[in-house]
Amino acid sequence: MRVHVSIDMEGVAGVATTRQVRRGEADYEPARELMTDEASAVVSGAFEGGADEVVVTDAHGDMSNLLPERLDPRAELVLGSPKVDLAMLEGLDEGANVTLFVGYHGGTDQMGALAHTYSGASFAAVRLDGVTVTEAEINARVAGYLGVPVGLVSGDDTVCDRVAARLPGVRTVCVKRSHASQVVTSLHPDVARGRLREASAEVVAGVDHLAPPDPGGPTAVEVELSSQGGAELCALVPGVERVDARTVRYDASDVLAAFRCLRAWLYLAAAAAR
Numbered sequence: 001m002r003v004h005v006s007i008d009m010e011g012v013a014g015v016a017t018t019r020q021v022r023r024g025e026a027d028y029e030p031a032r033e034l035m036t037d038e039a040s041a042v043v044s045g046a047f048e049g050g051a052d053e054v055v056v057t058d059a060h061g062d063m064s065n066l067l068p069e070r071l072d073p074r075a076e077l078v079l080g081s082p083k084v085d086l087a088m089l090e091g092l093d094e095g096a097n098v099t100l101f102v103g104y105h106g107g108t109d110q111m112g113a114l115a116h117t118y119s120g121a122s123f124a125a126v127r128l129d130g131v132t133v134t135e136a137e138i139n140a141r142v143a144g145y146l147g148v149p150v151g152l153v154s155g156d157d158t159v160c161d162r163v164a165a166r167l168p169g170v171r172t173v174c175v176k177r178s179h180a181s182q183v184v185t186s187l188h189p190d191v192a193r194g195r196l197r198e199a200s201a202e203v204v205a206g207v208d209h210l211a212p213p214d215p216g217g218p219t220a221v222e223v224e225l226s227s228q229g230g231a232e233l234c235a236l237v238p239g240v241e242r243v244d245a246r247t248v249r250y251d252a253s254d255v256l257a258a259f260r261c262l263r264a265w266l267y268l269a270a271a272a273a274r
Helices: 028-048 135-145 157-166 189-205 228-234 255-272
Strands: 002-007 053-058 076-078 098-104 123-128 150-156 171-180 183-186 219-225 241-244 247-252
Touching (some): 002 028, 028 053, 098 135, 098 189, 123 255, 135 157, 150 189, 157 171, 171 189, 219 228
Parallel strands (some): 002 098, 098 150
Antiparallel strands (some): 171 183
């Protein structure tokens, strides 16, 4: 059995501030350890649940945050960027039995700590088929396109509440409660890891009862950019409609095509900000 793990940093227990999630800041190195240890807990649980292979994808920032020598040695690690195929889901394909989303966070429309959707600097809102979505929802639809169930989402209460409302059947593990943009009440990391290890084991052991999320059909992706310049560059992509000064839209044949367009916009918007 092959298990895929996508781990972000903002939703890890003990993480609350931008100083912790940005490379070069004083609090970043300890946060890398928190992130790596949380990943290891999930890996350990997956093997306890019957996994034969676990692939962990570093899904935060430059995607080179996890400490390889600290990670459970039974796991394979996908790190570095740009991950041109599937970004936060790199390493996932139709051969995986389940994917687990760890350390996830709220989206642009939620009042959660460090909330954003794919880019806090460039994207003010991301919508699929007119609905504002989180990274967890986007990634779940892509996993569904590949025919892979999402077994678990962990993070703060905002992302767990959203998953419970929109992704029925996906188990959530809330490791902290958000109070403001950089304020949380967190479980002790050891407690969070224990709960994640247990949940991972149970989800993997019961994988035969899971179904892939519905990927939908043709998908409209729309982004409200943080700047007019970003929208100008994003509108250069063939087929993209400039909706207004800071909003672009693309009508894609399926969610994977929409996802790829979204990622192209991400890099173009970042270029506009330089």
